[in-house]
Amino acid sequence: MARRHRSTAALALAAAALTLGLAGCSLFGGGAPDPSASGDPSASDTPAPTAPAASLELRPELSASENLAFFDSVNAAVVAANAEAGGRAFIDALVAAGFDKATMEVSSDLTTEGKAADSVQFAVRFQDECLVGQYGPASGGYHGAVRPLLGTGDCLVGETRPIDW
Template identity: 50%
Template sequence: MTSTRTGRCAVLLASLLVAGAVLAGCSAPEPVVPPSTAAPSASATPTPAAPALIPDGTAEDNLPFFTEVVTGVWNGPEQVAGRAYVDALAAAGFDRAAMQLTPDLTTVGDPAESIEFSVRWGEECLIGQVGPAIGTPVTVVLPGLPNDQCLIGVTRPIDW
């Protein structure tokens, strides 16, 4: 009795598979829509503009541009050279006099595992951190510290 049931189930399953294949073959093909040669409509989603410095904006408004500049340096040959970040940020329009930078070398002369740099922006700070211990660059906006500072600890003079 079991072999008869198994045989019936196999026949039923095969019938369903054949019917499915036939129905799939009978479906209408997807319509092919030729590419349009007309100009895009006004309702098309505009391409976002590249980040730019917003002198009258907030630190948060300027974080995307700060991040873009930092990422550009990180993708270059001077990933852990503080001066490269300061120079790139200054060239992008950030105020060099409002910047702070930690040393590239440890107190025993080894390359730093990470460096931090900042730009004071009003009462807030744009802060970046890069280095082999960090992986990809980190950028944030944090409240400023007293005396127009952004970073705690030893910083180096930006005198070039």
């Protein structure tokens, strides 16, 4: 009988630990911290949203941080539709969702050697901030964040490709 109580207690303890662990993940965003994050909650990577995209909408009068969940939902839908999506797919989806194409930047899908890039970055300048997305095998999937504008007025560092389609 004592063995049964120990087993029950062990199961209860494991269930409690799992529950606390999952609660901690949902409260604190889960996963390992981003070493490049500035400590600003609006600048941290966000996982794909759990709310259905239909319940979210672009709210231009709100801040970039307040529109991040919508930005993420649009990009998560792109990934769900095509796991091999490149920069154009993200830009086209963001335009279709109401973001202004003239405020967007995207990195190349190809390296200088003509090989597929390990990840693609894309951004929307939004109310003096940047909604930035990154997707690809080197980035561990999709990540979205709000970042400050660079001194150049751009969102992405380095050479970007023209969005001329």
